[in-house]
Amino acid sequence: MLSSNGSGSSNDISPVYSLWATFIGLYIANYVVERSTGWALTHPLTISEYEKLKKQLKPDFEDMVPWYSGTSADLFKTVFDLMISVTLFVGRFDMRMMQAAMNKTPDEANNSDLLYDHLNEKDELWFDFIADTGDGGNSTYAVARLLAQPSYPNPSSFSYDRRFFCPFEYALQPPAWYKAEHIALEKPELPLGVSELRQYRGPECFMIPGNHDWFDGLNTFIRYICHKSWLGGWFLPQKKSYFALKLPNGWWVFGLDQALHGDIDVYQFKFFA
Template structure:
């Protein structure tokens, strides 16, 4: 074993007793990302644009053809196999640590961490799962060596120290935030254990779980690519598909899963994806996905690899990306259970806008293809708890939780409006009006992104633009009117100082109020909740895999310091004889 900067792979054999070094002070106190900070938005936007442009011309997934093509096999056992699933982890320290502690499974004194409501169901579970699955967006806001080290590895290391032994295996799927650095940090952490092992470089096909694993905060990373296929038991497989930044599935990955399918022998599949693409079907009618959408890509991939009867094999689809828990189950027709569980550590996403019904068409390339009606079976937090996060003026917390540059920019906007009114210059007023219209129009467009195109979307953009402008311009005109015809100059300095402070406060309050009002109509929900930086309602999954079914246990924490509790439990059955 050798020391590194915290990201370079450390080759560890299970049982070697290697300890994770204590985290730095920064790791112990790194705060959640300030998503409404102007500086943060600028840096993230730049990374997103760069990653998106380069992804179009150089697909990093295609370079993985030089990595071992391995399909992993967990050790055979007569007992149930336990798999933990978590997604959207490395944000603020406290929330990520609370989740990592739950995954470690034991208290500091070695006693199991209880889960209220599941005492009997979990009694045969080992302290740690036989396999930990990380479902995407391992760090925020943008993947990098530093962010992985401080927001993930050291936090998991502190939670695992003295509790997790033998480097239990972990496999990971990259999300969009992991891709923003071109997948560099993700691959160094999860995909390079084979590189220093000559025998590993020559492996191919079905292999036992590698004994040589890289340290991932006390857990052992072993995969060779950003996608994976793991045989959990003779009758169940786990597949993780890398869709990059909502791109098409690359040829090398298609070839990999085509070969993996030859090993199924009638087994059921638990599929992991990077996004809850089925949420596109929130239309109230049968939804036929457009060709460039993530749902179309997933359906095309499944039929290409498994044939038209893929729904007999794929019995459960897991994803993160949205930072809450939601379970959709088929009520009419055949289809897999659809589960979103992105409560690993990032800010809470609201659940009160989740549709009660989804109707995806399974073959959108064929008009009138068969479809399945899904019903929302459970959500966490509840609809009422989700709404409660922003009621009674709680939404105003976003005004002071995102640094000083956000209020300052809001103050500048109001100052420009105020000056235009005071100077009574038609040219200046026109310029300010055009700038405001462009800015607010562009922001309104981002708020309705993902909604169905057409006149409803255009009306929503128009209404949001006018409403947002009115919220800002109205108070500025009122302040100018209360100034009783002020002219610039001739006033004490403190008058201008008080006015400037008032503009900052007023502009900030108006903006977060706009987000709150827009969320009430189902728009800008992501921005409304990310600005609040709510760390409560964390969740992860525990899967008990037996011969004919998978029992899914959803574990929740209402507060980051609260005990683990049962959120939901449901079985997923394997079809004895898949048709496809």
């Protein structure tokens, strides 16, 4: 590698060699550890029932990118391509210069290829932002499926029951005596045999509402979260849409309800102050 004045410079290339040496060392270490201790877990000899079922699903999506696996060929190629791009092309050739040069005449070097104003006169517009797409077929499809819907998730009783409460109840069942249709008159309604909240040793859950919860003015959130005592097997002590948790060793968790305006109301301000 040549420095800017044309003379050789060992300082310019030493970081590259150091980075390469570090990566190769980590790659070899990961490979040895995986082969010696984790091979049986990460590479089963027989195809599991899950794998058989997944192969029956259509379309056949790609698996998640194994970012934390040093033995991934795709990851190794990604790192190699990145190293080549950084060491060879950055500062030497910039495709953005070619894009700018594609205008045929100086008069065409304006914002016509950059500015899109066909939406500015619409009365209503939904703007969807997604990021890090392509890591895996299932996760990308889940996001794309939501974007394809003519309407967005809303805080209805059906969506709370089927999309939120049901999966948590399958993961951890609520107490046998819990009735889903009941509301909590005096929260926290402590489990049987527990006289105060600090005595409870089971899992608890605290929540803050998102923007979709505010589409109906927070009514469904208050009904299902503030007026119920259980989310599956998780106990729900909170009474309002905001809260403060005092944790061990001087730590705190503040749950702020910012509604649809990215701001807290005067009652929250007074409480947290």
